[in-house]
Amino acid sequence: MDYFSIFEISRTGMALEKARLDASVVNLASMNRSTAPGTAPFRPLRVLSQALALDFQQQMDRAGGTELLQVVEQDRAPRMVFDPGHPHADAKGFVAYPGVDQATEMMTLNSALRSYEANMVALNVAKTMAARALDLGGTQ
């Protein structure tokens, strides 16, 4: 159990939050991308992850944390907007936009940022503790 395993655990946490940010950014960027009728619309992405199935000692010995599983497409119904003049409008005059929920994505952005910061704080505390330990027996 050394400080580097704490670093490694925090690293996995930060990698996960970065992946959540990536997914949300893609979702938001594609939010207003219309698709021609008959083609598959963009489906919102979501990051799947899970904690490594290790007990505390194993987490510390083998540097556990979270495991990034995959980025999956969510099965959300497209948002239909009535716009008969649009080149992508279907026979009834509706245009299909991806079923991205902007409020959810904004919340994901916020929570990803806060969790990233939390990981960072935990890591900084570990770093400070290590630096303090090195001061042991020092002149000051």
Add this chain to the structure above:
Amino acid sequence: MIDPIQAAALADTASAAGTGASAPMPMADRFMAVMEREIAQANSQMVAADTAVQQLAAGEPVALHEVMLQLEQAKLGFQTLVAFRNKILEAYQEVMRMQV
């Protein structure tokens, strides 16, 4: 949880890192083996951090936090080495100050 530091640990790690000869190594060689291992570890951390920075500068898709993390690890490793060296030097000077 935390293993107690034992006098035997130095000899064990030294022989593991050393030649593997059955005869016990002289104290100076053991000390050198431990010291060399510590220096090699700090050096490899610094080399890893250096590589990560180069990759980032070259525009390769490296996560920013990983680069920073490796830099911090290298820094901590080097600080540990320096603290180690300071302690040893202190002990040496203490011995040299002894009245004979």
